[in-house]
Amino acid sequence: MHWFQHLIAPGFFQSTEVQVALIIGSAVAITSAVVGVFVILRGQAFLGHALGDVGSTGAAGAALVGIQAIWGFLTGGLVAGTAVDILSRRSREREVTTGVVLSAMLGLSALFIYLITQVSSTTGVTQEILFGSIFAVNRHLVVPMMGLSCVALFLIAFIYRPLLLSTISLETAQSRGVRVRLVSLIFLFAMTMAVEQSALVMGALLSTALLIGPAATAIRHTRRLGYTMLMAAGLALLDTWLGIMLAYNSFYWPPTGRGWPVSFFIVTVMVLSYILSQLIPQPQSKRAQ
16 A cells, blocks of 8 residues: 555545545446446437536526525526427437527526626636536535435436336337336436536536446446446546546646646546457447346
């Protein structure tokens, strides 16, 4: 362990900001990885990305009225996600509807951000919304964030079997009496919670990094869905912890005292792990069990 201590800058584990970042980052990583497996299997990566972007509208609105950004992210994501679900009567219409809702919400986000620059004296709000700031997350948000993660994971566990069946074969699920529209809506709520929590720590622009990257890597190398989720969660935790450690160390890199964004390091580690995974042969067959 002596060599490991040399890799971490002094005071890492003693820092309150780091402790909060590790706790919240871990909760977000696990939730994003588990939900992300179904996001990829259901082909909803674009919707996941859109939810992260539209969350910036809610976060900007929250900044205008002076409330915590996480509630703005969550409100914006739920409103946009519900609108997509209501307007998409058929699955093939989902991408077009997502694009329309995304455009409308981004237009509103641009207005809110403009108003922030005009009427607010708070600096750095736009940067925090777009790029995140996990070291600046209030420690009082630990319990609410853990609660949101638990709710999202509970929703996935609650609809696990009908969700899996409708993911594999929509027609079979319908013939067996599965209320696929309700299952899809519940999954949408779980995905929104995962994405918007990630937006708080990663920023709206990179909020789907932990949702897509670890899950995509795990799906390539595991045959059973349970193992896939475990592997995705482990990879997401590794990405997050290494990202936090490197970001903390970067405060000691030139220019000293500035530091690099945590989101940059998390995404870098995630992309490198995905590239390395391409060099490992895939299993002969993949099937969800």
